[in-house]
Amino acid sequence: xxxxxxxxxxxxxxxxxxxxxxxxxxxxxxxxxxxxxxxxxxxxxxxxxxxxxxxxxxxxxxxxxxxxxxxxxxxxxxxxxxxxxxxxxxxxxxxxxxxxxxxxxxxxxxxxxxxxxxxxxxxxxxxxxxxxxxxxxxxxxxxxxxxxxxxxxxxxxxxxxxxxxxxxxxxxxxxxxxxxxxxxxxxxxxxxxxxxxxxxxxxxxxxxxxxxxxxxxxxxxxxxxxxxxxxxxxxxxxxxxxxxxxxxxxxxxxxxxxxxxxxxxxxxxxxxxxxxxxxxxxxxxxxxxxxxxxxxxxxxxxxxxxxxxxxxxxxxxxxxxxxxxxxxxxxxxxxxxxxxxxxxxxxxxxxxxxxxxxxxxxxxxxxxxxxxxxxxxxxxxxxxxxxxxxxxxxxxxxxxxxxxxxxxxxxxxxxxxxxxxxxxxxxxxxxxxxxxxxxxxxxxxxxxxxxxxxxx
Numbered sequence: 001x002x003x004x005x006x007x008x009x010x011x012x013x014x015x016x017x018x019x020x021x022x023x024x025x026x027x028x029x030x031x032x033x034x035x036x037x038x039x040x041x042x043x044x045x046x047x048x049x050x051x052x053x054x055x056x057x058x059x060x061x062x063x064x065x066x067x068x069x070x071x072x073x074x075x076x077x078x079x080x081x082x083x084x085x086x087x088x089x090x091x092x093x094x095x096x097x098x099x100x101x102x103x104x105x106x107x108x109x110x111x112x113x114x115x116x117x118x119x120x121x122x123x124x125x126x127x128x129x130x131x132x133x134x135x136x137x138x139x140x141x142x143x144x145x146x147x148x149x150x151x152x153x154x155x156x157x158x159x160x161x162x163x164x165x166x167x168x169x170x171x172x173x174x175x176x177x178x179x180x181x182x183x184x185x186x187x188x189x190x191x192x193x194x195x196x197x198x199x200x201x202x203x204x205x206x207x208x209x210x211x212x213x214x215x216x217x218x219x220x221x222x223x224x225x226x227x228x229x230x231x232x233x234x235x236x237x238x239x240x241x242x243x244x245x246x247x248x249x250x251x252x253x254x255x256x257x258x259x260x261x262x263x264x265x266x267x268x269x270x271x272x273x274x275x276x277x278x279x280x281x282x283x284x285x286x287x288x289x290x291x292x293x294x295x296x297x298x299x300x301x302x303x304x305x306x307x308x309x310x311x312x313x314x315x316x317x318x319x320x321x322x323x324x325x326x327x328x329x330x331x332x333x334x335x336x337x338x339x340x341x342x343x344x345x346x347x348x349x350x351x352x353x354x355x356x357x358x359x360x361x362x363x364x365x366x367x368x369x370x371x372x373x374x375x376x377x378x379x380x381x382x383x384x385x386x387x388x389x390x391x392x393x394x395x396x397x398x399x400x401x402x403x404x405x406x407x408x409x410x411x412x413x414x415x416x417x418x419x420x421x422x423x424x425x426x427x428x429x430x431x432x433x434x435x436x437x438x439x440x441x442x443x444x445x446x447x448x449x450x451x452x453x454x455x456x
Contacts, residue, residue, distance in 0.1 A: 035215035036158045037166070040151045041173040042208045046201065047144055048177025050114050053185030053197050059256055060263070061194055062133070065125040073256040073396020075133045080252065083381060086145035091153075091378015094246055095371050099150045100218045104209060104390045106147030108306030111205030113140040118198025120381060145385075148287045149377050156358070156373035157219050161296075163225060164355045167435045168292015171351065175285020175343075182277040190269075231379055236360045239418075239425050240353050243306055244380065245387035246418035247349050248341075250313055252391025253411045254280070261404040266332050283343030299359075302352035303426045309349030310419025316342040317412030321405025330405070354380055371386065 029037065054076070062072045094102060123129045152167070159166045188197040228366050231237055259273050277285070316338045322328040325413050358376050366372045391411070398407035 006165060007410065013148060021049075026138065032217050033158055033249035036154055036217065037170070037214045038154055039103070039216045042169050042171040042212070043103075043147050043151050045177045046205045046208065047110070047148070048174045049181040049184075050110075050140075050198075050201055052178045052181030052281070054255065057186060057194070057259075058188045059260055061121065061130075063123075065123075065129040067130055067133075069256065069396045069400045071130060071396075072392070073392045073399075074452050075130070075137060076252065076255045076396075077389040077391070077393035078134055079137045080248075080385040080392075082138045082141035082385075083145045084385035085382075086142045087149055087378045087380075087381035087385060090146050090149045091112065091374050091376075091381070092228065094150060094153055094374035094378070098218070099154050099336035099370065099374075100216050102146045103150035103154070103216060104146070104212050106143045106150065107205060107212060108209045109143035110140055110211065111202050113143065114200075114202030114205055115199050118195040118202065128145065130242060145381060149374065149381055152354070152377040152380070153370055153374040154217070154219060156377070158217075160368070162349055163358060164292040164295035164302075165289075166292070167354055168295070168351045169289045169348075171288035171292070171347065172285045175281050175288065178281030179278055179285060180407075182273070182281075185274055186273065196364070201212075212450075214419045214429035228379055228382075231357075231361060231366070231375055234360055235363055236425065236429075237357050237379075239422050240306070240357055240360075241379070241383040243418045243422055244309060244353055244383040245390075246310065246414045247313065247346060248384040248387030249391035249394075250317060250387075250411050251280075251413055252388040253395035253408070256392050256396045257399045257404055257407065260399070262335075265330060265404075276332075276336060276339070280343040280346075283340045284347050287344045288351055291347050295352045296356055301432040302356050303422075305348045305352045306356070307419050307423040307426065309345045309347075310415045310422065314340055314412040314416035314419065316345065317408045317415065320408040321403075323405055323409035 059069075059072050060074065063069075090097070090102060113136050115142070120129065120132055121134065123132050132337050134306070151444055155166055155170070185197040188200065232241060254277075258276070258408060262268055262273050295305065318326070318327070319338045320335060321330060322334070328334070352377065356374070357380065361372055361376060362368060366375075395407055395411065400411060
């Protein structure tokens with residue numbers, strides 16, 4: 001196995017090994033790869049637990065402190081806005097800063113501000129409480145952007161031919177964090193109060209810092225000459241970015257609205273509200289590795305996953321309420337079923353987006369390596385954050401104005417639009433390639449016909 005500082009020929013499974021070692025350990029992770037997976041899994045698990053424990057009880061606590069639903073949505077949404085800004089910066093300068101340093105520093109700051117979030121209930125209500133919520137969320141957003149941008153870039157460098165499979169498998173840990181966060185957070189909140197869930201999780205995150213310092217490899221690469229602007233102006237990448245926006249907006253919409261809707265409509269205690277979120281998180285965690293494997297083994301399926309995943313998601317949001325025009329009675333079992341289906345459709349759509357952007361970048365002259373991986377990682381996180389900012393912010397506002405049923409339906413229209421746009425692009429792309437192939441064949445036949453008399 002090569003040293004961590006010599007990444008030019010790393011051994012990796014699934015066809016990434018050099019020819020001389022291809023037959024030795026093709027089905028096993030090298031020590032370096034295993035360490036990278038452990039580091040990435042730790043940040044996925046902890047960050048999603050922190051993200052999801054807010055849902056069951058923070059909106060109600062914020063209401064007690066004088067925050068309206070619109071302000072609560074903005075508190076959720078500002079996190080994504082600053083992840084967007086920070087991801088663009090970190091993606092551009094990751095090679096200069098150093099992937100390992102960026103990852104470890106991001107995890108350290110994230111653990112510290114998670115602990116700080118746990119003491120916000122001691123802050124006076126009103127404007128001071130709201131301002132402190134924003135400050136802590138912004139700090140955590142920047143630290144998360146640093147850690148996740150570095151993590152995905154390192155993963156792409158370590159597993160160049162199995163990107164979707166590895167990312168899909170690691171989404172199991174993201175889903176596990178989403179699964180564990182709401183019920184554990186709700187239980188700790190009911191048993192010990194507001195502070196304990198955040199302080200406990202923050203300490204766990206801080207404990208992963210020395211572990212990552214010891215095991216994470218230190219990759220080096222030359223800075224890229226390409227920019228985010230060149231990447232995002234590629235038509236296919238721009239449409240995939242729109243798909244990412246719509247999916248993250250749909251998921252972010254649920255953060256400030258779903259718990260309030262369930263509490264008001266079905267009168268469930270906070271601990272049981274966390275179990276409602278379980279349907280979405282568990283189905284996403286289970287389905288993501290499968291879609292990642294299929295995306296790597298059969299790349300031609302990615303376009304179908306992107307299109308139909310969005311269309312299914314749109315249908316789910318129409319039925320979450322359900323939208324009043326359908327004249328379907330709102331029932332808890334239907335809500336949970338739609339969350340389960342939405343988890344599967346999200347995995348279907350989200351997982352293929354990263355390898356699709358990466359392959360499109362390579363096809364358009366971007367060099368293979370850590371620099372391009374960092375650009376794509378930063379772009380992915382930024383585009384995800386655009387939707388994750390709009391989803392909670394607009395969701396909280398619409399919830400106040402027109403109620404959950406219509407707000408969810410409007411959110412579903414975004415997924416429907418992106419799915420149809422992506423499908424139209426792929427049909428147009430197929431049509432152009434087919435015409436090009438026919439013209440090429442006709443040109444070959446004409447050349448043969450023109451040359452035939454001379455040959456005779």
